[in-house]
Amino acid sequence: MAVTKIHPIEKTLHLALNYIMNADKTDEKILISSFNCNPNTAHLEFEQTKRECNSKAKILARHLIQSFAPGETTPEQAHKIGLELCEKVFQGKYEYVLTTHIDKGHLHNHVIFNNVSFVTGKAYQSNKKSYHQIRTVSDEICKENGLSVIDENYKKFKNRYSTNGKSYIEYMEFKKGGSWKNRLHLAIDKAILKSATYEEFLKTMEAFGYEIKIGKYLSFRHTDKKDSGRFTRAKANVLGEDYTKERIKERIEDPTKQQIYNKEQLYDKLSYKKPDTIVNIKNNEKVKSSKGYEVWAGKHNMKTMASSLNEMRKYGINTYEELELKLKKAASDRQQLLDRIKQAEQEMKSIYSVVENKNTLSKNQLIHDMYIENKENKAFYEEYKPQIIAYEIALKELEKSGYRTLSIPKLSDKYAVLEQKKISLMEEYSYQNFMLHDLQQAKKNTDIYLNNHLEK
CATH class of the missing domain: 3.30.930.30 (BirA Bifunctional Protein; domain 2)
Structure with missing residues (x-):
């Protein structure tokens, strides 16, 4: 019904x-x-x-x-x-x-x-x-x-995919924090993924450093008071539909959330940690003015260069020329992966749009039928103009799509396959990105180290 x-x-x-x-x-x-x-x-x-x-x-x-x-x-x-x-x-x-x-x-x-x-x-x-x-x-x-x-299929589709469709780039930007709202969104998302019950969710949020007020709405405030010092209500018009008390409870019970949690753990594991950088002894004023710092810098540089050489050997690199070739290939491979991720995301976006348009048709079908039977009545059109226009726009958009003949359950299945493909690609992209940063730092360290010892 x-x-x-x-x-x-x-x-x-x-x-x-x-x-x-x-x-x-x-x-x-x-x-x-x-x-x-x-x-x-x-x-x-x-x-x-x-x-x-x-x-x-x-x-x-x-x-x-x-x-x-x-x-x-x-x-x-x-x-x-x-x-x-x-x-x-x-x-x-x-x-x-x-x-x-x-x-x-x-x-x-x-x-x-x-x-x-x-x-x-x-x-x-x-x-x-x-x-x-x-x-x-x-x-x-x-x-x-x-x-x-x-419309249960539409509801299931929305509940399953409305909060998990961030692109890899969006996800990594989101993790950086940004606004107080992003920080709270991320904390709620993580707490949901780690919790089996609503009570566990509340305890996890407290462990993340949030004070909680429980009433008609859930309200959160971080204990470090960076978030303006005021409580933020978990209302649809404040944090979004997926962050209300009712929706949080639904998301906690979602059996598919564990796979997303595992994906997030992978991202956390592969998040890039910048390696040490070699000190440029020739141009460093502190080295020139402090003998003690010069001695420390020399030891630091040898240790850092040894670490960089180990990183290069890990990727099968034994010469400077091999390093340059590997860097070019890593950059090219990363771009190809990003292109494939974007392609999968675009296809997912198309499916999402088709589901929304199908739902719009379903909601407004009977009103549109009434309009077709009363086309000469201008007063009727004016009364139901928003519904009629929404129906006709959705129909026009659907006619352009190759997915228009598929039911919402089949579209949901196709979307799930694409999401799994995107997850795999994003895992590869994470690794490739991690490796590229390592190699770029290794090359930078090698260049500085060689320059430091060129005239010695």
Whole structure:
């Protein structure tokens, strides 16, 4: 089952009610129910309620759509589920008309309810929280009746891939810290990967140096007070959707997270640590002014050069010419790996875009169908313009893609294969990058060492 966004109705209430009560779509009007109003005069009764409550709300009503997977339910059961949804969500405070359509290859419910409550006189608060509540109630009812959740594949895809798709370059930049938000993101990501339970996550965050306040929202503050000294709430509009308390709990339970943790351990292991550099004795003022420092520098240089020679031998290099050739090849190999990583990332980005566009079509399909049947009605178009435009843009984008015929589960499988390929390439890139830095430092040390002893 999928529930689209709630669409506000400001001007076309009568038209919208007529559409959802179309006899051809509702089994000759058998599948129509209403609460505290007559379906045929609901538009007048909604307006009367608004006047009696002295409401200044611009929105007359709201339109909710509930869809069911093809072939898994009957019109009667779908209608009963719609009634249960209305009872639980509206709690007897809002007038509504519910109809079940049977004409689009899959059953779907339309609910048009008054924006103003005849009990409280207040306007309905439509926001992310209220929408999430409707989705949750609707999913629970469907599962109780043995029905599937149509957009569950989309949700799984988003949960699996929305936080793990950083490119290698982005990942390494992210690890450097940057802003307080990046540091907190990274700490939360690491704590999730290391924790089997929510309680372990909280303890791990404390071990990372964060103070935690637990209330409606999780709040964090680093004990070194670098993060402005204030607590930061783990809210979607502050840290992002994947860092809310609810989403953190979901990510902790994700069985695929261990593979990502192993990947991160590899990055930590291969993170480049700059080798020592030989002191340029000829141009160093401290060497010229301090005999003790000169002696230390000589010993340091011999030790560092010996280390550089060992590094070169580790890579099969025995001469200066071999070092130069190896450097050129390492740089070329690293660039080729980076190109392949970018290619995999671009393909993953294309798949991600297709999944998003498919979801946009699914959410707005029924509104677009209504628009096609009412194309001459300009008021209807203006009322639902954002949904219609979103649908048409998504359709246009999908037509350009070679993945448009694949289902979301198959796209998810393909994305997973590409992600594994990218992980392998990034491991190779990490090693190649590590080796290149080693060789560059070895060449620099060799050049300085030879120059130091050239005229001796």
